[in-house]
Amino acid sequence: MKCRMCGGKAEVHLRSHNISLCREDFVRFFHRRLLRTVNRFGMFGPGDRILVAVSGGKDSLGLLHALKKLGYDVTGYHLHLGIDGYSDRSLEKVEKFAEREGVEVKVERVGDVLGCTIAEASRRLRRPTCSICGTVKRYLFNRAARDYDVLATGHNLDDEAATLLGNILHWQEGYLGRQGPVLEEEEGFAKKVKPLSFNSEYETAAYAFFEGIDYIVEGCPYARGATSIFYKGVLNRIEEEMPGTKIRFLDGFYSFRRKHIRPPEVSLRPCPECGYPTTGEICNFCKLKARLQSGRATLSPAVRGP
Ligand code: Q46
Ligand code: ZN
Numbered sequence: 001m002k003c004r005m006c007g008g009k010a011e012v013h014l015r016s017h018n019i020s021l022c023r024e025d026f027v028r029f030f031h032r033r034l035l036r037t038v039n040r041f042g043m044f045g046p047g048d049r050i051l052v053a054v055s056g057g058k059d060s061l062g063l064l065h066a067l068k069k070l071g072y073d074v075t076g077y078h079l080h081l082g083i084d085g086y087s088d089r090s091l092e093k094v095e096k097f098a099e100r101e102g103v104e105v106k107v108e109r110v111g112d113v114l115g116c117t118i119a120e121a122s123r124r125l126r127r128p129t130c131s132i133c134g135t136v137k138r139y140l141f142n143r144a145a146r147d148y149d150v151l152a153t154g155h156n157l158d159d160e161a162a163t164l165l166g167n168i169l170h171w172q173e174g175y176l177g178r179q180g181p182v183l184e185e186e187e188g189f190a191k192k193v194k195p196l197s198f199n200s201e202y203e204t205a206a207y208a209f210f211e212g213i214d215y216i217v218e219g220c221p222y223a224r225g226a227t228s229i230f231y232k233g234v235l236n237r238i239e240e241e242m243p244g245t246k247i248r249f250l251d252g253f254y255s256f257r258r259k260h261i262r263p264p265e266v267s268l269r270p271c272p273e274c275g276y277p278t279t280g281e282i283c284n285f286c287k288l289k290a291r292l293q294s295g296r297a298t299l300s301p302a303v304r305g306p
Helices: 023-040 058-069 086-101 110-114 118-125 129-147 157-169 173-178 201-210 227-241 245-260 284-293
Strands: 012-014 019-021 049-053 073-080 105-109 150-152
Touching: 012 023, 012 201, 019 023, 023 058, 023 201, 049 058, 049 129, 058 073, 058 086, 058 201, 073 086, 073 110, 073 129, 086 105, 105 110, 105 129, 110 118, 110 129, 110 284, 118 129, 118 284, 129 150, 129 284, 157 173, 157 201, 157 227, 157 245, 227 245
Parallel strands: 049 073, 049 150, 073 105
Antiparallel strands: 012 019
C-alpha cells in the first residue's frame, strides 16, 4: 500500500475517504480536517484564548496537542470526578501529558467543590451517577471557561453521529435543535465547540499513536452498557458496508438543521445563589449542593456503583 500523497509506505487506510497515507501525511491530513471544521463553523481564531477540557483520553489529549502544534493559545482543564481508581489514573495521564508537552492544565476536583464525589452524591441522592455527573460537569466546565473565549471538547465524529442517531430515534426535538459543532455564547454560558466533529475515532486513535500521546485506554466504568456505545456499534456496521456514511449523516444533518430547525428558545436568569444562568428558580448545581447538605440525602443500598 502506497501513500496517496508521497508514494512512500502507507501506514493508515481511511476507507471513508478512500485514501492510504504514510505517518507524516496522515498527521497533516488530521490537522487539515480539524482546521477545516474550525474555520467552516467559525469556532475560533488565532487570537482567541481556548480552554480545552481534557479527560485523559485520546480525543481530548489529541485535540489539545493538535491545537498547540497548530499555534493556538490553549490551556487544558481537567475535572477529577472522584471515580474510584479511574479518576486517579486519568489525572496521572493528564499530568504527564502537561509536563511532556509544556502546556498548562488546570485541575479541579469535584470533591472540593461538592463536598463529596460523584459516586457518593449518586448514592446519597438516589440519582443515576451519569445524571449527577452531567449536571456537575456542565456547571464546572462553564465556570472554568468564564475567563476564556471558548471551551473546546474532544467529541469526535463517532460520538456526534451516535448522539444524532439517538436523538433521531427518540425524536428529541429540543436536543436536535441544539446539537451542533458550535453552541454560541449566551447570557453567562461560554461558547462551546467540538473541533474534532469530522475526525473519526479511528483517526484520533491513529493520531494519538503516531504523535506518541500516552492516554488512558479504559473508559469510565459507568459508561458500560451505555446506549451511545450500542449506537456506535450499529453505525460501525453500517459504515463497514457503506464507507463514508457517518460523515454524510452528520454533515447532512448540519445542513438540514441550518435550513429547517430552530434552536429552542429558552429564557435564562441568574441563579440567586451563584449567578449561573438557569431556566428555573435556582440552578441545578445549587439544588444538588443544597440537597447534599440537607438531611434529605440518605444512603441508598439500591443505587450502587458498577
Ligand atoms: S457521565 Fe457517566 Fe460519563 Fe460521568 S459518570 Fe462516567 S460515563 S464520565 S461521559
Ligand atoms: Zn446556582
